[in-house]
Amino acid sequence: MSGVRKVASAVALLAIVAALSLGAAAGGMGPFFDGIRSLGAFYLSTAPPQIAELVLGPSYRGLSSYSPEVVTSIVWDYRGLDTYFETAVFFLAIIGAVAIYRGIEEPVLRRPASGLSPIVRAVTKFLIPINIAVAASIALHGHLTPGGGFQAGAALAVAPIIVIVVFSRRYLLERGVTKLKALFFRSAGLIGIALVVLIPVIWSVISGEWAWVMQNQWKPGAEAFSYPAYLGGALISGSIWFLNLFEFLAVSFGFTILFLLISIDEDTVRSCMIRGGEECDRY
Amino acid sequence: MNPAKALGPAILTFIAYIVFSGSVSGYDLITGAAIAVITGILVSDFLVTDTRKSLDIRRLGWLIAYAFYYLTIAELKSHLSFAPKVLSGRIRPGVVEVRTHLKTEYGMVTLANSITNTPGTATVDIDPEKQVLYVHWLWVESEDREGVREKIAKPFETFIKHIFEGGEQA
Amino acid sequence: MIDIEVFIKTFIVLALFGTAGVGLYGVVAKPHATKKIISLTILGDTVNALAILLGYRYPGGIPPVYTGQPPNEFVGRAVDPLPQALVLTAIVIGMAVNLLIIYIALQTYRLYGTLDTRLIKKLRG
Amino acid sequence: MIEDITAIAAWAGLALFVGGAIWDLIAAIGMNRLPDFLSRLHAATIGVIGGAFYPLIGISLILLGTDIMGEYRYIAAGSAALTAFLILLLAPAGSHALARAARRRGLYRKDILVTDQQERGETE
Numbered sequence: 001m002s003g004v005r006k007v008a009s010a011v012a013l014l015a016i017v018a019a020l021s022l023g024a025a026a027g028g029m030g031p032f033f034d035g036i037r038s039l040g041a042f043y044l045s046t047a048p049p050q051i052a053e054l055v056l057g058p059s060y061r062g063l064s065s066y067s068p069e070v071v072t073s074i075v076w077d078y079r080g081l082d083t084y085f086e087t088a089v090f091f092l093a094i095i096g097a098v099a100i101y102r103g104i105e106e107p108v109l110r111r112p113a114s115g116l117s118p119i120v121r122a123v124t125k126f127l128i129p130i131n132i133a134v135a136a137s138i139a140l141h142g143h144l145t146p147g148g149g150f151q152a153g154a155a156l157a158v159a160p161i162i163v164i165v166v167f168s169r170r171y172l173l174e175r176g177v178t179k180l181k182a183l184f185f186r187s188a189g190l191i192g193i194a195l196v197v198l199i200p201v202i203w204s205v206i207s208g209e210w211a212w213v214m215q216n217q218w219k220p221g222a223e224a225f226s227y228p229a230y231l232g233g234a235l236i237s238g239s240i241w242f243l244n245l246f247e248f249l250a251v252s253f254g255f256t257i258l259f260l261l262i263s264i265d266e267d268t269v270r271s272c273m274i275r276g277g278e279e280c281d282r283y
Numbered sequence: 284m285n286p287a288k289a290l291g292p293a294i295l296t297f298i299a300y301i302v303f304s305g306s307v308s309g310y311d312l313i314t315g316a317a318i319a320v321i322t323g324i325l326v327s328d329f330l331v332t333d334t335r336k337s338l339d340i341r342r343l344g345w346l347i348a349y350a351f352y353y354l355t356i357a358e359l360k361s362h363l364s365f366a367p368k369v370l371s372g373r374i375r376p377g378v379v380e381v382r383t384h385l386k387t388e389y390g391m392v393t394l395a396n397s398i399t400n401t402p403g404t405a406t407v408d409i410d411p412e413k414q415v416l417y418v419h420w421l422w423v424e425s426e427d428r429e430g431v432r433e434k435i436a437k438p439f440e441t442f443i444k445h446i447f448e449g450g451e452q453a
Numbered sequence: 454m455i456d457i458e459v460f461i462k463t464f465i466v467l468a469l470f471g472t473a474g475v476g477l478y479g480v481v482a483k484p485h486a487t488k489k490i491i492s493l494t495i496l497g498d499t500v501n502a503l504a505i506l507l508g509y510r511y512p513g514g515i516p517p518v519y520t521g522q523p524p525n526e527f528v529g530r531a532v533d534p535l536p537q538a539l540v541l542t543a544i545v546i547g548m549a550v551n552l553l554i555i556y557i558a559l560q561t562y563r564l565y566g567t568l569d570t571r572l573i574k575k576l577r578g
Numbered sequence: 579m580i581e582d583i584t585a586i587a588a589w590a591g592l593a594l595f596v597g598g599a600i601w602d603l604i605a606a607i608g609m610n611r612l613p614d615f616l617s618r619l620h621a622a623t624i625g626v627i628g629g630a631f632y633p634l635i636g637i638s639l640i641l642l643g644t645d646i647m648g649e650y651r652y653i654a655a656g657s658a659a660l661t662a663f664l665i666l667l668l669a670p671a672g673s674h675a676l677a678r679a680a681r682r683r684g685l686y687r688k689d690i691l692v693t694d695q696q697e698r699g700e701t702e
Contacts, residue, residue, distance in 0.1 A: 006482060013478045036510065040533035048519035048527075055524050068519035070531070074538035086542045093549035097556040117678055118411055122392040123671040125330050129292045129322050130664065133299035136318040141304060145653055146518060150545055175329070234310035258552065262559075305656030306649070362601070362628055369608030369621050376617050377693040378681075399670035402623045405616070406670070407677045408696065417696040419616045419677065426693050520648040 047073035049229070062218050066229040067143040067237040075148065076240045080214040084197060087247065091190060094254050098183075101261050115167040115266070124166045131159050139248035143237040149244040153251025160256045168266040179260050182253040189250030196242045200225050216240065285327070292330050293323030342446050349442035357401060357438060365403040368422055377423040378407060379431045381416045383440060390447035391416070397439045404435055466506065473499040486558050486568040490551065497547045501540045508533030588643030594636030601628030614687040615680045619673050626669040634662035 036044070045055050052064035065077040075083050115121055139152035163172050200211035200222075209224040216239040218226040227238030297319035304311045368374055381398075385391050388411060395406040395416055408417040416436075424434055476499060479492025510532050517534040519527055562568050565576055605625030612618045641647070641655040680686055688694075 009482050010478060013474050013481075016474070016477075036528075036531075036533055037535075040508070040535050041528055043534055044517060044528045044531050045524070050521075051519060051524045051527060055528070070517040070519070070534040071537045071541065074534055075541055079538060082539075082542055086545050089546050090549040093553045096553050100556045100560050116675055118388060118409055119392050119395050119406065119674050120671045122389060123396070123667055125326075126667065127664070129296045129326050129330070130299045130660075132322045132325075133296040133315075133318060134303050134660065136314075137300050137303045140314045140318075141653075145650070146516065150541070232309065234308065236310075261556075299660060302656045303660045305653035358627060362624065365620065366601075366604050366624065369612065369624060370604060372608075372611035372613075374612065374617055374690075375692050377691050378696050379693060380695040395674065396667070396670040399673050400623065400627055400666065402620050402627070405619045405623065405677055406674050407616070407681050409674075419619070421617060421620050423692045426695075518650070520650045522648075 043070055043074055043078060047077075049235075062220050062223065065216055065237065065240065066235065067240055068235075069143055069145060069148075071146070072142055072148050072240060072244070073237075076243045077214075077216045080197075080216075080243075084193070084214065087190070087193060087250065090251070090254065091186075094186075094257060097258060097261060115171070116165075120166055124162055127162070128159050131162075132156065135248070135252070139244055140241075142244035143240045144235070149247025150251050152244075152248045153255065156248070156252035157255030157259070161259045164259055164263045169260065169263045170265060170267070172260070177256065177260075179257055182256040182260065186250050186253040186257065189246045189248070189253065192246035193243060193250065196239050196246065214239075289320075289323035289327040291323075292326050293319040296322040345442060345445040349439075349446060352442065353397060353439070357397075361401040361403050365421060369402070375422050376419065377426075378417055378419050379423065379426065379435070380428070381418050381431055381436050382428060383414050383416065383432075383436055385414065385440065385443060385448065387447050390443050393443050393447065394436060394439055397443075398435060466503070469499050469503050469506070473503075484569055484571050486561070486570060489570075490554055490558065493554070494547075494551060497543075497551075501543055501547075504536045504540050504543070508536035584643040586643075587639045591636040591639030591641075591643060594632045595640065598629045598633030598636065601625065601632075605629055613690060616677060616686045619677055623669075623673065626665065626673075631662050631665050631669075634658045634665065638662070 044051075046052050046060070046063045047065050047070045048068040049061075049064050049066045050068075052061055056063070065073040067073045067077070135152045135156035135158075138147040138155055139149055142148035142152065160172060160177060163175075197214050200215040201213055203209075203225055204211035207224070210222040211225040212219060212222055215222060215225060216227055216237075217229060218224070227242075228236065229238050230236065297315050300315040300318055301307060301311060304315070383391065383394055385394055391409065391411060391414070395409055398404045398416065398418055399406045403421045405419045406416055407419045409415075410417075418435055420435070425431055473496055476492045476494075476496030480489055480496065483489055483492060510530070513530055514532040515527075515530050517531045517537070558568060561573070565573055567573065567576075602625055605621045605628070608621030608624065609618055612621055635658075638655045638658040641651040641658070645651070647654065
């Protein structure tokens with residue numbers, strides 16, 4: 001691309017940006033909306049059970065999702081189908097990546113990998129249980145505090161990538177974290193999500209009462225079905241807890257598959273660094 | 284797998300879970316215990332080498348004493364003594380060889396990390412077979428073997444010996 | 454006399470639009486596929502930040518997590534949760550799309566030995 | 579009695595927090611003044627321990643000592659304390675990995691070293 005075209009495209013983009021910002025500033029909304037929109041106010045006042053009781057009275061408790069974390073309520077209850085298909089998109093992306101990866105031959109492993117220095121290795125060993133604890137805490141408190149299944153899965157996925165970097169890919173494979181097992185657990189998480197979503201419908205077919213797909217608490221018109229909001233006195237917010245848990249499984253093992261696919265064995269890298277050569281140009 | 288072997292990592296996981304959750308309700312205790320059991324079984328094989336040592340109450344006492352000493356006295360002293368050198372840029376750097384009496388891997392790693400975490404000294408390399416650490420020192424005070432060990436490793440070594448190696452001939 | 458508050462608000466929004474412009478420029482004008490992917494990420498993240506900003510409430514926005522305040526105070530002060538939830542969805546989908554693009558780029562590099570789109574065009578004839 | 583202890587905790591936390599800013603400033607100045615990679619690591623250590631570990635402990639103490647955020651302050655305090663612990667554990671490992679790599683590749687000034695007691699083979 002010539003210099004004139006570069007300048008021209010930059011000027012055109014700047015003009016677009018200026019027009020957009022003018023429009024945003026001149027429109028009725030302005031940069032900041034100082035009140036709250038009615039839909040947001042509805043979510044805020046119905047999602048936490050304490051507020052739904054106080055503000056709306058007993059007749060509207062069917063609209064509550066029984067979770068003080070309003071964002072998670074929207075993600076998994078009010079707009080649950082969005083998230084369901086979002087999970088499907090993520091699943092398809094991973095399936096696509098695995099499909100593209102087919103036909104790449106795995107390099108033959110020759111010697112045990114050495115990894116980084118003993119200090120880093122010892123610290124990493126110590127880190128992994130703490131990492132699992134933190135990720136599980138984020139997932140299991142997703143209905144109470146900011147966080148949830150996806151964030152927790154991303155946090156747990158730190159463990160395989162750190163093991164790959166510090167020890168080697170081969171170390172992870174020898175410890176039993178293989179692509180096949182990760183695919184199995186990932187599928188288990190997805191099947192769990194599908195089951196939680198479809199159980200109201202199955203129940204509806206069996207009992208003859210009304211229930212919606214992805215229903216969490218009882219809804220107006222479908223009062224008979226509801227997931228347990230409290231279990232032994234602890235707030236678990238019905239289906240949100242289960243969905244967070246299964247999403248945690250699905251996302252963490254999905255990331256594990258990706259890291260296993262994208263990483264290159266230490267042996268290969270070392271031989272390429274020492275010798276170089278035709279086949280190493282690809283890496 | 285060995286249940287006793289899994290106990291140490293499980294306790295570590297449980298404490299981390301409870302601290303991160305910030306509450307001790309029944310829900311947290313039950314889920315934390317479940318996660319701790321699963322994690323303990325998963326990671327015990329490559330984390331624990333000696334079963335007896337992970338459950339010794341005296342080691343815990345030494346660990347708390349060491350944490351208190353290290354986080355208050357040692358850190359403050361080295362921060363105050365090296366801040367002027369860092370600010371003025373007047374340094375006398377060198378790489379010195381520190382021979383330790385520690386034998387276990389975890390002990391040496393703890394010593395190396397303690398040395399790195401105090402400003403002014405940073406572990407550059409480690410040789411577990413020869414029990415030697417190579418330390419980059421911002422202000423070299425002595426170059427002979429005993430002097431170096433006295434200045435860099437001695438304050439931490441006694442504690443670490445008790446924590447990881449039972450404290451004989453400390 | 455310039456109202457400093459209005460100025461800061463407008464500046465944040467304009468800066469975000471500018472960043473979005475940089476991302477768009479990179480996607481259109483950079484020949485290298487890796488730089489195109491980086492620009493796409495910048496663009497997506499900027500749009501997400503703008504969406505979050507639309508739900509912010511200026512004096513005293515608090516997080517939309519109920520922590521035991523009086524109900525009127527919570528509903529009256531908490532930021533709008535809907536943009537945050539939608540952005541959460543958008544982040545995940547953007548990541549999935551990015552990932553697929555990166556894998557395709559990786560495979561392209563293995564096949565053609567380059568990621569320069571001009572050269573790839575020539576290779577295909 | 580309990581009020582006294584919480585007030586002391588909050589003030590101590592605030593002191594640690596403000597001290598963190600000072601240590602960070604010292605570390606930033608040192609970063610620019612020190613001559614080579616290995617000596618700059620020491621300035622980074624000041625920034626990590628004095629400027630990140632102690633302020634996080636301070637945040638934890640502030641949250642435990644005041645009554646903002648209701649029950650949720652314990653969650654934030656626990657997260658801050660665990661993050662501080664992880665920094666204490668991971669920062670030296672990271673510094674060591676960087677120092678080792680720089681040493682092996684020779685990315686430091688040999689002429690200012692007073693002594694070098696590590697006998698090394700030829701670096702590539």
